[in-house]
Amino acid sequence: MSLSLLEGSLLAFVLCCAVGAALLKDTLASVMAFAAYSLGISIIWLVLQAPDVGLTEAAVGAGIMTILFLLALANTVTPDADSLFESVRWRTVALVGAFVLVMAATVPSLPAIGDPTAPVVGGEVTQYYLEHAYKETQVHNAVTAVLAAYRGFDTLGEAVVVFSAGVVALSVLRREVFA
Amino acid sequence: MTADPLQLDLLTSRYNYYAVVLLLGIGLYTLIESPNLVKKVIGMNIFQTGIFLFFITLAFRSGGNPPVVTEGGGPYASPLPHVLILTAIVVGVSLTAVALALIVRIYSEYGTLDEETLEGLYYD
Numbered sequence: 001m002s003l004s005l006l007e008g009s010l011l012a013f014v015l016c017c018a019v020g021a022a023l024l025k026d027t028l029a030s031v032m033a034f035a036a037y038s039l040g041i042s043i044i045w046l047v048l049q050a051p052d053v054g055l056t057e058a059a060v061g062a063g064i065m066t067i068l069f070l071l072a073l074a075n076t077v078t079p080d081a082d083s084l085f086e087s088v089r090w091r092t093v094a095l096v097g098a099f100v101l102v103m104a105a106t107v108p109s110l111p112a113i114g115d116p117t118a119p120v121v122g123g124e125v126t127q128y129y130l131e132h133a134y135k136e137t138q139v140h141n142a143v144t145a146v147l148a149a150y151r152g153f154d155t156l157g158e159a160v161v162v163f164s165a166g167v168v169a170l171s172v173l174r175r176e177v178f179a
Numbered sequence: 180m181t182a183d184p185l186q187l188d189l190l191t192s193r194y195n196y197y198a199v200v201l202l203l204g205i206g207l208y209t210l211i212e213s214p215n216l217v218k219k220v221i222g223m224n225i226f227q228t229g230i231f232l233f234f235i236t237l238a239f240r241s242g243g244n245p246p247v248v249t250e251g252g253g254p255y256a257s258p259l260p261h262v263l264i265l266t267a268i269v270v271g272v273s274l275t276a277v278a279l280a281l282i283v284r285i286y287s288e289y290g291t292l293d294e295e296t297l298e299g300l301y302y303d
Contacts, residue, residue: 003194011198018202018225022209027217034221041228048195048239049246049256053231056268065224065272072217072279076286092212100204104197112192114241116254121240126257133258134248142246142258147265158266165273169280 007047014040023085027078031069038062052143195236202229216285216292220278227271234260 017037024030038061045054111118120126133145147155190197202225209222238260246258286292289300 003191007194011194015198015201015205018205021221021225022205022213022218027215030218030221034224037225038228041232044232045235048235049243050235050238050261050264051245053235053261053264053268056265060268060272061228065275068272068276068279069217069221072283075283076217076292086213089212092208096204096208096211099207100200103200103203107193107196107200108189110193110196111237113195113236114239114243116240116243118237120237120260121243121257123257126259129258130246130248130253130255140247140249142248142255143261143265146258146262151262154266158269161270162273165277169276172277172280172284 007044010040010044010047014044023088025083025086027073031066031073034069035062035066038065052141195232199229199233199236202226202232214294216282216294216297217279219294220275220282223278224271224275227267231264231267234264 014037017033017040020033021030021037024033038057042054042057042062045051045057116122129142129146129150133142133150134140137145137149139145139149206222206224206226206229209225210219213219213222238257240254240256243254243256244252246255246261248255282292285297289297291297291300
């Protein structure tokens with residue numbers, strides 16, 4: 001599949017927001033750029049046939065994450081912005097650029113986007129879940145079937161991670177309450 | 180990128196992977212270079228979503244449907260990377276929450292979020 005106008009503009013929007021979030025000096029502006037970035041990328045998930053991920057990203061990435069950042073900003077300080085953008089340090093750009101070049105060198109060996117014979121899409125495991133998910137779990141959505149039935153214990157582990165993150169955040173913030 | 184047709188073909192058939200690489204670069208730059216701790220967390224999140232884009236692109240099938248299996252439907256995108264990334268998004272938010280809680284604590288203890296000032300205070 002070749003690059004459509006919708007995908008091209010979404011990718012450009014997302015990359016611009018990411019650069020904005022990285023370089024804007026005002027932390028609040030940076031958080032806002034990141035929220036726009038999350039929203040853009042959740043639309044990209046929809047275009048890439050992943051509506052479940054898109055919904056989660058829009059609710060959690062653009063919603064809850066932004067609230068968390070805003071709460072953190074409200075409880076700390078935003079540095080005085082004497083200029084709109086931070087100055088770019090070229091030494092770090094060179095370092096990151098080398099990393100990007102090395103990563104980009106591996107791209108030609110990846111399968112083309114949307115290739116039905118690519119190992120992930122055409123692989124045996126994917127076919128197994130698509131064929132058996134409804135018969136074995138009575139759930140039409142294969143993502144839900146895998147998440148809640150086949151990998152149920154993994155999702156329980158995920159709940160444990162969220163719980164412990166909540167406990168840690170509370171104990172870090174209210175240390176004096178427990179002392 | 181040269182004008183030779185093979186390279187152009189690579190760009191039009193693998194554009195998402197190049198976006199992944201750029202997002203990883205932007206995230207890494209913010210993580211290393213930003214003096215503000217909150218912006219470092221934003222950089223970490225950009226790095227993460229770059230990796231998510233890699234997985235979701237691998238699951239994409241041109242002309243396919245989202246993996247909601249119905250009689251006679253299909254072909255479908257692969258559901259497995261979607262599940263992995265759903266888990267990863269939630270874990271990423273937990274990570275962000277803990278990091279921001281630590282940042283608020285650091286601010287109430289030291290009164291600054293600037294990396295160099297903090298380093299100076301730490302070594303005093």
